[in-house]
Amino acid sequence: MAIETTTYHLPVGLMRNAVQGYYRQAISNLRVVLELMTSAVRFAVAGAAAGFAAWEADQIEVGSRRD
Amino acid sequence: MGSGPDRGRFSPRLKIVADSATGQQIDAAALTPVFANDPSGWMKNRYRTRCAFTHARAGHTNGSLRNSNGPIYVPSAVEKVETEFRETLALVYLLLRIGWPGYSVGLVIRRAGTAKSPRWRPGQVVGLLRLTDAYEPGCSKASAETRRKIAYPLSASRDHARR
Numbered sequence: 428m429a430i431e432t433t434t435y436h437l438p439v440g441l442m443r444n445a446v447q448g449y450y451r452q453a454i455s456n457l458r459v460v461l462e463l464m465t466s467a468v469r470f471a472v473a474g475a476a477a478g479f480a481a482w483e484a485d486q487i488e489v490g491s492r493r494d
Numbered sequence: 495m496g497s498g499p500d501r502g503r504f505s506p507r508l509k510i511v512a513d514s515a516t517g518q519q520i521d522a523a524a525l526t527p528v529f530a531n532d533p534s535g536w537m538k539n540r541y542r543t544r545c546a547f548t549h550a551r552a553g554h555t556n557g558s559l560r561n562s563n564g565p566i567y568v569p570s571a572v573e574k575v576e577t578e579f580r581e582t583l584a585l586v587y588l589l590l591r592i593g594w595p596g597y598s599v600g601l602v603i604r605r606a607g608t609a610k611s612p613r614w615r616p617g618q619v620v621g622l623l624r625l626t627d628a629y630e631p632g633c634s635k636a637s638a639e640t641r642r643k644i645a646y647p648l649s650a651s652r653d654h655a656r657r
Contacts (some may be wrong), residue, residue: 445575448565451547451556453575457582458544461537462504464589469507471593472514 504541505531516592528588537585544578 444453470479511517512529521527527535533542546554557563559571590597 441575441579445572448560448567448571449556450559450568450571450575451550451554454544454578455548457578458541458548460582460586461541461544464586465504465507465511465537468589468593469510472511472516 505538508535508537508541511592520588520592528585540578540581540585 441453441456444450444456466482467479470476470482508529509531512521512527512531512535517529521529529535529537531538533539543554550556552558556565559574560566560568562568
């Protein structure tokens with residue numbers, strides 16, 4: 428499959444999309460990077476370690492049944 | 495780590511970062527706001543642009559990037575992806591620095607930020623990283639020298655520089 432539309436394999440998806448000519452999908456993947464990092468850092472600036480742990484535990488593991 | 499079910503609420507989270515003491519310190523030290531939750535903010539600006547690509551809005555489709563139906567190699571499109579990737583890299587390192595005070599950026603990344611590109615002036619990523627180096631919890635602002643060296647790739651910041 429050429430187009431990586433999932434957000435779970437960002438580095439692979441970005442490169443695969445870019446080298447195969449799916450530039451829109453490659454740039455779109457970068458949006459998810461900003462979403463994820465901002466979501467994580469908001470706990471850091473608030474000093475909410477427990478909140479971060481809960482958020483991190485709720486993330487979907489790559490290759491898991493929920494992926 | 496994938497994206498959890500709580501995706502899709504970018505602005506409220508960005509606002510938390512922007513309103514925090516850390517976010518305000520960085521925005522005050524930068525020539526143009528980084529975390530401001532409006533189009534003048536660098537991160538918000540990049541996010542909005544990527545939303546346009548995600549939803550394939552006019553002018554943000556594969557067809558407009560390739561000028562073709564087929565998935566073909568287009569140097570300008572690859573360059574666009576590279577530019578977006580570099581900006582994302584810079585923002586992610588800044589966020590990492592905020593969330594992980596002991597984190598330092600490796601030399602390889604610093605060199606990557608200086609790679610020459612017609613659309614990416616050398617020093618932009620490095621300038622941002624200097625800001626992160628200058629930033630320490632509790633400090634008020636980066637030095638004037640650091641501020642001078644920071645140049646953001648937004649058109650608004652270029653207009654700001656011309657003034």
